[in-house]
Amino acid sequence: MSVGKTALRAYKTEIDPNPEQIVLIHKTIGTCRYVYNLFIQKNKERYEESEKFLSGYDFSKWLNNVHSKQEEFKWIKDVSSKAVKQSIMNADGAYKKFFKKLTAFPKFKKRSDYGNFYLIGSIRVKRHLIQLPTLGKVKLKEKGYIPFENVKSCTVSREGDRYFVSVLVEEDKLPKTETKKTEGVGIDMGIKEFLYTSNGESVANFSKSEQLIKLTKSLKRQQRKLSRREKGSANFRKQKVIIQRLHRKIRNIKMDLKRKLILKIVQRNPQFVTIEHLNIKGMQRNRRLSNSLQQIGIGYFIEWLRMKCLEREIELRRADRFYPSSQICSGCGERKKMPLHVRLYDCDHCGMKKDRDLNASINLKKAKEYTVLT
Ligand SMILES: [Zn+2]
Structure with a gap:
């Protein structure tokens, strides 16, 4: 059966960031808000002076090559450039809607406990964590909800003291034409x-995968090692962590199979x-x-x-x-x-x-x- 078209589908789930990640999330949201507002401000002035609109593209160039080169604005570079870029494009979009008379004049974003930013790049998903650009590995509260493959981009958001990630996943969209049903x-x-x-x-005959065989062997070896460690000792605990990690890996591979x-x-x-x-x-x-x-x-x-x-x-x-x-x-x-x-x-x-x-x-x-x- 041929699978032609694909569609993007969003999955939103709560994350459990560590304290450093929380700082970076707040900082990124703050920087995105600053850049958004700066774009609104610049174009507001131009609009009032009847000057030509500064596009998101040109603003972005100015921001990178002029504005953030100044010592006092260097912090803009501390967060994901993709997030900043998207924030500019959002502001650009707000103006375009206004020009098309679809909305009122763009408003400034207020400081609040709510906010989000966009990330694109290498995003990897495992059952219990998601690896994001600049943030690194972030724990997922709901394990296994996000598909492991074909994640294209995501939005990280803060809602008070809770944090979420919404990922866009490319999925097969099957042709509507009825193909013949086969046996149940x-x-x-x-x-x-x-x-x-x-x-x-x-899955038993699927799982003759070498990776799985290797991991299972390694697990047995590590378990033997554990049995030689003194219960409760530092080495015992260390060895336990190794074993847990192996268990997790095996579990994920099996789930995938x-x-x-x-x-x-x-x-x-x-x-x-x-x-x-x-x-x-x-x-x-x-x-x-x-x-x-x-x-x-x-x-x-x-x-x-x-x-x-x-x-x-x-x-x-x-x-x-x-x-x-x-x-x-x-x-x-x-x-x-x-x-x-x-x-x-x-x-x-x-x-x-x-x-x-x-x-x-x-x-x-x-x-x-x-x-x-x-
Ligand atoms: Zn019988």
């Missing part, structure tokens, strides 16, 4: 590490996608499971899947709460107990042998009682 798909994504589909695809697999599935335009009903509260009561549950961030993942299905008008089904997808034989329909550690479904009735997750995903696909989520 069941996805088993419970508490296990992997995602399995009724087509036999899984899952997203890729899901994208691959929805791009085939199936009639429906069925997932299981995850009794999250029940799982959290089980300590062994709750840890991996947190790692997967399942709630977020389902929401993401729902969005992808909505975009493509695919019916997303959630099987009934008591539908025993892992206990039924997908071959003959017989049922048997399947404790979590049993990885192979070996049917006593018809002799079918299938990976536990594959069997469950086929059953999900066949599920007749479900709730439609899209």
